[in-house]
Amino acid sequence: MGYKRHSFAFVDGSYNAETHTYGWGGFLIDKFGHKHILQGSGNKVALSKMRNVAGEILGASDAIQTALKLGMKELTIYYDYEGIEKWITGKWCARKKETKQYVALAESAIKNGLKLYFKHVKAHTGIPFNEEADNLAKKSVGLG
Numbered sequence: 001m002g003y004k005r006h007s008f009a010f011v012d013g014s015y016n017a018e019t020h021t022y023g024w025g026g027f028l029i030d031k032f033g034h035k036h037i038l039q040g041s042g043n044k045v046a047l048s049k050m051r052n053v054a055g056e057i058l059g060a061s062d063a064i065q066t067a068l069k070l071g072m073k074e075l076t077i078y079y080d081y082e083g084i085e086k087w088i089t090g091k092w093c094a095r096k097k098e099t100k101q102y103v104a105l106a107e108s109a110i111k112n113g114l115k116l117y118f119k120h121v122k123a124h125t126g127i128p129f130n131e132e133a134d135n136l137a138k139k140s141v142g143l144g
Helices: 054-071 083-089 098-113 127-141
Strands: 006-015 021-029 035-040 075-081 115-120
Touching: 006 054, 006 115, 006 127, 021 054, 021 127, 035 054, 035 115, 054 075, 054 083, 054 127, 075 083, 075 127, 083 098, 083 115, 098 115
Parallel strands: 006 075, 075 115
Antiparallel strands: 006 021, 021 035
16 A cells, blocks of 8 residues: 555544544654554534534544644545545535634645655554544444
8 A cells, every 4th residue: 555655544434423532543653664643532422413523524634733843744535434535625615613723734744845645544454544534433432
C-alpha cells in the first residue's frame, strides 16, 4: 500500500449506544517510524447524535493536530468512513457545526503547509492497520 513514502495515520470511530459515548482510535506513524497513538472519547449531546461519525471526525482531527504539533509537512490519512475525505475535498457539503469545524481545521492545516492526502480502506476486511485503529476506537468507548 505504500505506507512508508511519508507519514501516515489510520483512524476510526466507534459508538457505545448504552453510554451514548462516541470515540476514536488510531495512530500516526511519522517519517522516522515513531508511532503516536490517537485515542479519545466524549459524550457531548450534539456529537453523540452523530454516533460513530463523531469519532471518525475527531480521529482525523486528532491526526491532523498531531501532525501539526510534530511539524510535519505531509500526512496521508487512511480511513473507512468516506466523509473524512469528501468534506475536505468539497464533494460533500459540511452543514453541521461539527463537520464545519473539521473542514476549518483541515483548511487551516493546509494553509500552514501541511499537505493532506486521503486513502479509503474497506472496513473489517482484515487490513491490519485498519483493524488496529478499529480496536483502539472500540476500546475508547468501552467496547474492546
